Amino acid sequence: QKEVEQNSGPLSVPEGAIASLNCTYSDRGSQSFFWYRQYSGKSPELIMFIYSNGDKEDGRFTAQLNKASQYVSLLIRDSQPSDSATYLCAVKRYGTASKLTFGTGTRLQVTL
Amino acid sequence: GAGVSQSPSNKVTEKGKDVELRCDPISGHTALYWYRQSLGQGLEFLIYFQGNSAPDKSGLPSDRFSAERTGGSVSTLTIQRTQQEDSAVYLCASSPSLQRPETQYFGPGTRLLVL
Numbered sequence: 001q002k003e004v005e006q007n008s009g010p011l012s013v014p015e016g017a018i019a020s021l022n023c024t025y026s027d028r029g030s031q032s033f034f035w036y037r038q039y040s041g042k043s044p045e046l047i048m049f050i051y052s053n054g055d056k057e058d059g060r061f062t063a064q065l066n067k068a069s070q071y072v073s074l075l076i077r078d079s080q081p082s083d084s085a086t087y088l089c090a091v092k093r094y095g096t097a098s099k100l101t102f103g104t105g106t107r108l109q110v111t112l
Numbered sequence: 113g114a115g116v117s118q119s120p121s122n123k124v125t126e127k128g129k130d131v132e133l134r135c136d137p138i139s140g141h142t143a144l145y146w147y148r149q150s151l152g153q154g155l156e157f158l159i160y161f162q163g164n165s166a167p168d169k170s171g172l173p174s175d176r177f178s179a180e181r182t183g184g185s186v187s188t189l190t191i192q193r194t195q196q197e198d199s200a201v202y203l204c205a206s207s208p209s210l211q212r213p214e215t216q217y218f219g220p221g222t223r224l225l226v227l
Binding site for chain 1: 143145147152153154155156157160162167168171203207210211212213214216218219220221
């Protein structure tokens with residue numbers, strides 16, 4: 001079992017819809033959780049991070065964390081074509097400084 | 113200000129040759145990280161530095177890989193006797209502090225192709 005699992009996609013949503021990206025992790029010692037966006041041929045950029053159970057909202061983005069079920073999700077409201085990218089989920093284990101373990105990413109396609 | 117820079121942007125080498133990849137972190141960032149991203153794969157952690165020290169080298173794939181950081185700034189990742197499976201994008205990131213992983217900023221990467 002991979003430490004961080006994501007559906008590779010592609011996840012296709014129409015413009016204006018809500019995109020829901022999911023990530024599960026196996027290590028119960030995971031402390032903090034990150035969502036990165038990576039455009040093709042570019043480096044990852046941080047979208048959201050979350051430490052506590054529940055929801056965290058930032059503009060059109062909402063991160064949801066459920067530590068009991070070991071999943072974290074990213075919701076993108078009012079999806080735009082510019083949101084088309086690969087979204088990487090990453091986790092940091094307690095006591096491992098800033099060592100992040102990444103999933104393989106979900107490719108999102110927002111269609112017109 | 114300037115972001116993380118990496119050089120070369122692309123490197124093609126022959127199997128068995130040594131390569132050096134360079135990372136210039138954001139000025140003032142004490143923490144520096146190296147990752148590898150193979151085709152269709154997520155980012156794989158290789159090593160991080162706090163200042164010039166690398167407390168955790170467990171992510172280096174083999175003893176052909178080494179990294180150093182001097183002056184608390186520039187870092188070099190060296191791959192000796194390259195193999196075809198070393199072909200990947202090597203990404204460097206830096207952050208002001210190890211305690212704040214959300215502040216990691218990635219460089220543009222070095223695309224390494226081993227023929």
